[in-house]
Amino acid sequence: MNWQMLILIAGMAVVTYIPRVLPLTILEGKDLPPFIQSFLSSIPYAVLGALIFPGILLIREGDVWFGLVGAFAAFALALAGANVMIVVIGSIIILSGYLAIFSF
Amino acid sequence: MQQTAVQSIQSDLKKGIQAGMSIAVGYVPVALTFGLLAKTTGLTLLEAILMSMLVFAGAAQYISLSLIAGGVGIGVIIFNTFIVNIRHFLMSASLNEKMDDAPKRTKSLYAFGITDETFSVIATRNGKSSASYALGVMLVAYGSWVLNTGAGHLIGASLPDFLQAAMSIALYAMFVGLLMPSLKKSIKVLYLALIAGCINSALILTDSMETGWAIIISTILSAAAVETAILLKRKAGVK
Structure with a gap:
C-alpha cells in the first residue's frame, strides 16, 4: 500500500465523519425552538422525495421507459401495502422481465 | 430488570x-x-x-x-x-x-x-x-x-x-417502500416529498448544481416551506 493512498483514504474518512458526528453530539440534550424541531422532523420525508426524484427515472441512460417501469412497479407494490423488502425484490423481478422482453 | x-x-x-x-x-x-x-x-x-x-x-x-x-x-x-x-x-x-x-x-x-x-x-x-x-x-x-x-x-x-x-x-424501490406508509397517512408527508422531488428534479435536470448540493437545497426549501405553511395556517386559525 502506498503512503499517498493511505493519506487520501484517511483524509476522506475524517471529512466524511465530521458532518455525520457534529450535529448529533453538539445538539445533544439541547431543546431547540419548536419550529426548528418540527423542521428537523420533516427532513426525512423531504430527503426521500429528493432521493427518489429524478434519480429513479434516470437509472438507465437513454432509456426513460426503464426508469418509468421501475418507478411504477415500486409505487404500485408499496401502495398495495407490501413491506420494503418485497417492494425491492418485486421491482427487481419486474425490471428483469422488462429487460428479457425488450432488450436482451 | x-x-x-x-x-x-x-x-x-x-x-x-x-x-x-x-x-x-x-x-x-x-x-x-x-x-x-x-x-x-x-x-x-x-x-x-x-x-x-x-x-x-x-x-x-x-x-x-x-x-x-x-x-x-x-x-x-x-x-x-x-x-x-x-x-x-x-x-x-x-x-x-x-x-x-x-x-x-x-x-x-x-x-x-x-x-x-x-x-x-x-x-x-x-x-x-x-x-x-x-x-x-x-x-x-x-x-x-x-x-x-x-x-x-x-x-x-x-x-x-x-x-x-x-x-x-x-x-430507489427501497426509498419508495419507506416513504409510502407515512405518505398514505399524512398529506404533509406528500407535500414534503413532492416539493423536494420537484425542486431536486429542476436542479438536476437543468444541470444547475451537483447532486450533493441539490439534495440539501431541495430538502431545506421543502421542509421550510411546508413548516411555514403549517405555522401560518395555525396562526390564521387562532385569530
Whole structure:
C-alpha cells in the first residue's frame, strides 16, 4: 500500500465523519425552538422525495421507459401495502422481465 | 430488570438487522461495481476495502476514483469528498430529534454509519429509535458494503448485465417502500416529498448544481416551506 493512498483514504474518512458526528453530539440534550424541531422532523420525508426524484427515472441512460417501469412497479407494490423488502425484490423481478422482453 | 434491558437491546438489534436487509441487497450492485472500478483505477484489494471500511459513503467513493484516475491532487479529492457528504449534516441533526437519549460515545459511534439509506430506514420508523436499532441497521448495510467491495475487486467483474441493470432499481424501490406508509397517512408527508422531488428534479435536470448540493437545497426549501405553511395556517386559525 502506498503512503499517498493511505493519506487520501484517511483524509476522506475524517471529512466524511465530521458532518455525520457534529450535529448529533453538539445538539445533544439541547431543546431547540419548536419550529426548528418540527423542521428537523420533516427532513426525512423531504430527503426521500429528493432521493427518489429524478434519480429513479434516470437509472438507465437513454432509456426513460426503464426508469418509468421501475418507478411504477415500486409505487404500485408499496401502495398495495407490501413491506420494503418485497417492494425491492418485486421491482427487481419486474425490471428483469422488462429487460428479457425488450432488450436482451 | 437487567435481564429485560439486555433483552430489549437484543430485540432492537435484531429488528434493526431485519430492517437493514433491504439496504444490504441494494448495496450489492453498487459495491461490486465500486470494487471493480477501484481495481481498474489501480487501487489494491486492501486499499479498496480500506476505503469502504473507513469512508462508507458510496457517491463520494465513486467520485474519488474518477478524480484519482484523472490525476487530481489529494487535497482536492478530500475537499470534494467533504462537499459531497456535507448533506449528512442535515441528516445527523434530524436524527438527533428521532433518537433516544444516549451517551455521547454511543452517539459518535452510530454517527459513523449515517448514509442516505441507513438514515432513511431509521428516520421513517414509527416513534423514537434506540441506538441498538440504529446499529443493527448500519451493521448489515456496512457488512454488505465492505464485503461486496472486496468481492467486486477479487472477481474483477460486476453482475451479469441484465441483473446489474435490474438491480439498479433496488435502492430507489427501497426509498419508495419507506416513504409510502407515512405518505398514505399524512398529506404533509406528500407535500414534503413532492416539493423536494420537484425542486431536486429542476436542479438536476437543468444541470444547475451537483447532486450533493441539490439534495440539501431541495430538502431545506421543502421542509421550510411546508413548516411555514403549517405555522401560518395555525396562526390564521387562532385569530
